[in-house]
Every structure is written in C-alpha cells, then in structure tokens.
Amino acid sequence: MENEKNNISKLKNRLPQHIAPESVWESVEEQFQLEEQSTGNLKQAIAGLPVYLPPEKAWEAIDLSLNKKRGLVFSAHLIIRIAAVLILALAIGFLIRDKIADEKSNKLALVEKPTQFNLNDRLEMPPSNVDIKSEKPEASKNQAVTKNKQISQKKEMLNERDAIEKIELVTISSININKLEDYKKKDQTQLSENLLKSEPKVERKTKINRVKLIVHNDPPPPVVDKRRFTFALFRPVSYSQPTKDTLNRNTKPLFAASINL
Amino acid sequence: MVYLNNPDELLLVEACLRSDRKAQKALYEKYKDAMYTLAYRVLGNFDDACDALQEGFIQVFRSLENFEGRSSLGAWIRTIVVRAAYKKLKPEIAFEEIELSENSGLYCWDDNLTSEELERAILNLSPGYRLVFTLVEVEGYKHNEVAEMLGISPGTSKSQLFYAKKKLQEELAYMIEP
Numbered sequence: 001m002e003n004e005k006n007n008i009s010k011l012k013n014r015l016p017q018h019i020a021p022e023s024v025w026e027s028v029e030e031q032f033q034l035e036e037q038s039t040g041n042l043k044q045a046i047a048g049l050p051v052y053l054p055p056e057k058a059w060e061a062i063d064l065s066l067n068k069k070r071g072l073v074f075s076a077h078l079i080i081r082i083a084a085v086l087i088l089a090l091a092i093g094f095l096i097r098d099k100i101a102d103e104k105s106n107k108l109a110l111v112e113k114p115t116q117f118n119l120n121d122r123l124e125m126p127p128s129n130v131d132i133k134s135e136k137p138e139a140s141k142n143q144a145v146t147k148n149k150q151i152s153q154k155k156e157m158l159n160e161r162d163a164i165e166k167i168e169l170v171t172i173s174s175i176n177i178n179k180l181e182d183y184k185k186k187d188q189t190q191l192s193e194n195l196l197k198s199e200p201k202v203e204r205k206t207k208i209n210r211v212k213l214i215v216h217n218d219p220p221p222p223v224v225d226k227r228r229f230t231f232a233l234f235r236p237v238s239y240s241q242p243t244k245d246t247l248n249r250n251t252k253p254l255f256a257a258s259i260n261l
Numbered sequence: 262m263v264y265l266n267n268p269d270e271l272l273l274v275e276a277c278l279r280s281d282r283k284a285q286k287a288l289y290e291k292y293k294d295a296m297y298t299l300a301y302r303v304l305g306n307f308d309d310a311c312d313a314l315q316e317g318f319i320q321v322f323r324s325l326e327n328f329e330g331r332s333s334l335g336a337w338i339r340t341i342v343v344r345a346a347y348k349k350l351k352p353e354i355a356f357e358e359i360e361l362s363e364n365s366g367l368y369c370w371d372d373n374l375t376s377e378e379l380e381r382a383i384l385n386l387s388p389g390y391r392l393v394f395t396l397v398e399v400e401g402y403k404h405n406e407v408a409e410m411l412g413i414s415p416g417t418s419k420s421q422l423f424y425a426k427k428k429l430q431e432e433l434a435y436m437i438e439p
Binding site: 062 | 282286
C-alpha cells in the first residue's frame, strides 16, 4: 500500500503543467466591465428619475387630521382646567360656609340663655336680700338715676341681642317663621288680656309684644343633626318700682315652647 | 426619548411632539417630495400616492413619540410611507418564490437608457416586481430589509428583483427597438 502511494505521488509530480491563455482573462474582464457599465447605466438612469411634487390638498388633509388631535388635546386640557377650577371653587365655598357657620355659632353663644340671673337682669330686679321699703327717699332718688342710666344701657344691649336674634330668624325657613308668628300672636293676646285683668294698678311703659326667641344649638346627636328652637314669652318689662309680687311673678316665663326640626 | 445626531432634526422632532403646527409643516415640507415620489413609483398612480402620503405622514406624527432615533428620521419616515403604500398594494400582489436561473445577475442595460424610459418601464411592471425593484434598486434597501418590511423571505425578494430586471430589459428593448 505504501509503495502504491509513493508511486502515485511520483507520477503526479511528473504530470505536465499548462499555462492559461491570456484570452480567458480578457474575456472575464470584458464581462465584468460590461456588467459594470450596464449597472452604471442603470444607476445613472435611476439617479435621473423624476421627483414629483405632492398636491397642496395632501397637507390640508394631514393638517385637518392633526387639528382634530390638537383639538382633542386642547379639549382635554380645558376640561382638566375647568374641573380644577370647580374643585377649587367648591373647596373655597365649603370653607366659607364653615366659617359662616362658625361665626353664627359664636353669635349664638353670645346670646345668653335665660338663666335666673339674666331674667333678674332684664327686669332690673334689685338683689333679693335688699329690703325695698327700708330705703331712704334721697338714696332711692340717686339709685333711681343710676338705675335709669343702667336701664338705658341695658336697653341698648337688649336691642343688639334682638337684632342678632332677628338675623338668626331670617335663616329659619318660612314655614317655621309662620309657625312662630302664630304662636307669638296667640300668646300675646292671651298675655295682654291676663295682664289687664290681674294688675290694673301697675303703670305699663312698654308694650306687651316682646317675645324672646332663643335658638339653642344643642350638640348634634351622632347620626341625625337636629336643631331645637325654644322660645319663651315673658311678662312686660316694667320700669316702675317692683314689688315682691311682681318680682316673683316676673322671674318665670309665661310661655315656653320648643320645636324639634 | 429621541436620540438624533442632527440637532436641527432633534429640535424639529421635539417641536412636533409638542404639537407645534409650524414644526409639523416644516417636517412635512422636508420629506414630502421624496415620499410622494416613492409612493407614486410603488403604487403607479398619483391619487393612490397622495393617499399613501397622507396616511404615512399622519402615522408619522401620531407615532413620533415612539421614534427612538436608531435610524435617521428620513429612513424612519420612508419605512412608514412604504408600509402605507404596500398596505394599498397588498391585495394586488401574490409573491411567489421562484428559483433563480444559473445566469442570474447578468443584465445588459443600454448605454442610451434614459430616465424617462426607465420610469415608464418601471410603471409597466407588475405591482410585486415594481415594489421590489423600487425598494432595492431605487431606494437602496437590502434584501433582508425588504423581506422584513414586506413580510417575505430574502430569497423571494431576490427572485422578485431578478425577474423584475428581466422584465424591465424586455420592456426597454421593446421601447427602444421599434
């Protein structure tokens, strides 16, 4: 086997080597050149292909479509801004409402409840331990002058309170006001009749039309918010010298009622 | 986020993203002619080319935020316009993979070949040949890019180009000889 291989290799080396003719390369080169030229011709023709201009309506259609998008974006922005402004306005509104409610409650707190002391104060009652009959006439005169001054001051205070109460009454619904007025009229007529019958000697300096309305702001129950309106009818304020009888009588209201709303 | 080497194009893209009408018009003006010509060459008539141009540019402005700048802006727009044109042409095209003959690649384009003649010959080609010839020879796409864009194999793209060229030469010979 080894001898055979050696013989073949020797024979290979002895084989003649031929030289390629020049014409072959020439033809290949010619072919390449032809192809290059052909491609060049094509490329040249392609480079010279015309460029076309699109009509104006093409942009109009694109712009219209983009405008819709722009419009949508603008609308979305506008809606967001309006919503933000509304939310802000609502928040401010709630804040103002709370503030007004606080102010109202403060005003109501200023209006004192009809305590025993208050009633005495209103009716200008002397302290209970003072003996009226034992006072001297001059001292009583001075006291009367000072009392008159105090009375005028307190009248003003009471007027202010009444004004505050009137403001509060405005907020009550019309139905409740009508009801209150009915009560007021009814009780006034009864009161005036009673007074005329019972104490004809007492000099009346004020009219019997004073109805004291006090609005209590009870602390709200956990679930339902209720407001109770209490109103009371007092005897007429007399600035004449009070007697023990009138003193006892005037400390209690003639009529008191409350409405739960 | 857009990464572009050209600062002018970057500014233009950013302005377009803010829905700036002037910037959008400027971008359209910059590429409209090339894209319209491409669409016309692919579709073979001006009306369809106009439609493809509109659809393409609307798509460009809508998806500009997705442009990452991996290619040039012009190449990205061109791809979108080609796809818009191909969408219109698709019902007319049925690509078939044809085996290439042994002497493929040997063409002879006449020295006197003019652009007008070539244009006419291109427009006379069937839609599939016209599309591939335009994309490869005129627009300079590679076969794998064309294959990806049209959803065909690179072999199909090559065979379509071969037969397109063959058909073109026949058309040109017919036009020149008489």
